[in-house]
């Protein structure tokens with residue numbers, strides 16, 4: 151196995167440029183290769199959730215805070231787009247940014263009073279926040295349409311073209327996803343990123359090094375919320391109709407399950423998580439209720455065997471001493 | 487030389503427990519200042535107050551002419567105070583080099599925007615941190631462990647890594663909480679040399695230590711705590727001769743006098 155991985159790595163190293171060109175080309179012409187609109191729809195969902203789960207991973211995976219009400223941020227972004235686009239006819243591309251920024255500000259406001267709380271308490275607050283947002287969406291009828299939701303959300307246009315089918319929307323989700331990965335990667339590898347990671351790894355140590363815990367936790371929350379807002383704004387015109395049922399706690403757990411299964415604390419983790427969970431959803435569609443049981447079992451197994459997720463950060467507190475034990479086992483075997 | 491760190495009537499109560507009670511201390515620039523006392527005397531609590539992790543219940547802490555009573559740890563770190571912990575708080579899943587790099591946080595200032603755009607300030611920070619952290623490792627003699635995961639190192643070396651990381655803050659004073667705990671006599675000896683060297687390089691050092699020989703040999707001033715209170719302060723000779731110190735450590739009479747030689 152190790153040999154196999156090494157072979158792949160060295161081959162990749164040799165043909166790096168070619169691999170990249172081929173991958174980019176494949177991604178570019180992908181919709182042309184897939185005739186089925188149904189499959190394209192699933193691909194779009196994977197791309198979409200990859201970024202949404204990625205934004206949650208910034209919070210849970212990189213700074214070690216435990217947000218489980220991510221659907222709330224997603225909801226805010228979606229309603230901002232839906233309302234401003236249908237009532238004030240503001241441009242979709244502008245609304246992407248507006249949705250992100252407003253959601254980020256709200257994220258900051260949520261983070262502020264919860265700073266002193268840790269672990270499960272922060273989780274409960276974010277859970278409550280998510281429900282409050284959903285209830286506002288459901289009951290503030292004059293603005294959100296209440297139970298009727300917002301209908302007829304316009305598809306975005308670009309250079310005169312209307313982007314509405316999954317084949318076209320694929321490119322929107324792809325570009326947003328690439329920008330997200332690019333920007334997040336740069337931040338993670340910067341002073342800000344290492345401050346986040348140091349808080350995750352050992353908050354006491356981080357404080358002793360002069361790292362402003364509060365500032366960086368808020369910044370982290372805002373950054374994660376920003377991208378959830380952007381994804382909400384991108385999502386509303388994709389479905390063309392939203393109502394509060396889209397943003398239930400179930401949706402929050404859905405996003406969370408992708409992060410937990412795919413892996414926390416790495417950029418690739420949530421992408422894999424989105425692919426695995428959404429593919430499973432399709433495969434198990436005919437088993438309806440049992441599907442949720444399958445997820446639950448998968449998540450429990452994951453937390454038990456590999457708490458950092460399939461491709462999560464193995465060298466971190468996320469993996470805990472699980473990895474260490476394994477290492478010792480390996481060493482013991484080698485000694486024999 | 488002037489006073490660098492001073493506490494006046496500092497108290498810390500946990501509910502009814504008086505962990506630290508009316509402690510006065512004066513650390514002069516250039517000191518190697520020892521704090522000793524039996525288990526539970528309040529030494530660590532006293533350190534936590536000085537470094538901002540606890541706010542004092544009463545009293546005042548003055549560092550470099552700034553009143554830092556109740557000021558947050560990050561601000562105090564920026565004023566030039568670094569510390570280590572009794573139960574080693576390393577980023578144990580990070581390499582030794584990354585541990586030290588993280589220590590340079592307050593010495594750099596690039597923002598998120600700098601990182602996204604890869605501005606000059608970002609590049610300068612990266613270069614500075616890379617260069618300086620290698621320098622620190624060399625100075626502390628840990629270069630060969632640069633890529634080793636901190637948690638995989640022996641206890642004694644981990645303590646040194648924690649000191650190296652503290653040095654990254656470029657502090658004027660370093661508080662060490664039982665740096666020799668878990669070390670064998672050889673390691674303890676080399677640690678003493680190391681602390682002497684740091685002191686000669688211009689760092690003022692305050693050290694909590696149980697190892698009496700270590701304290702008596704290294705420190706020029708010693709503060710003795712017992713049940714939260716200061717029972718003695720002075721040079722090693724004064725502390726050695728002090729009746730109350732003997733009582734605190736050994737009870738009255740019997741074997742008094744043996745342990746402090």
Ligand SMILES: Nc1ncnc2c1ncn2[C@@H]1O[C@H](COP(=O)(O)OP(=O)(O)OP(=O)(O)O)[C@@H](O)[C@H]1O
Nearest residue numbers: 500503505523524525526527528529530531532572
């Ligand atoms: N956060 C806290 N809450 C309540 N009590 C505390 C707290 N921290 C310390 N104490 C108590 O304060 C007293 C002093 O503890 P401290 O850790 O400062 O002693 P110490 O001198 O460092 O001891 P040791 O030599 O064992 O490290 C102890 O009785 C301890 O139980």
Ligand SMILES: [Mg+2]
Nearest residue numbers: 529530531572
């Ligand atoms: Mg202690």
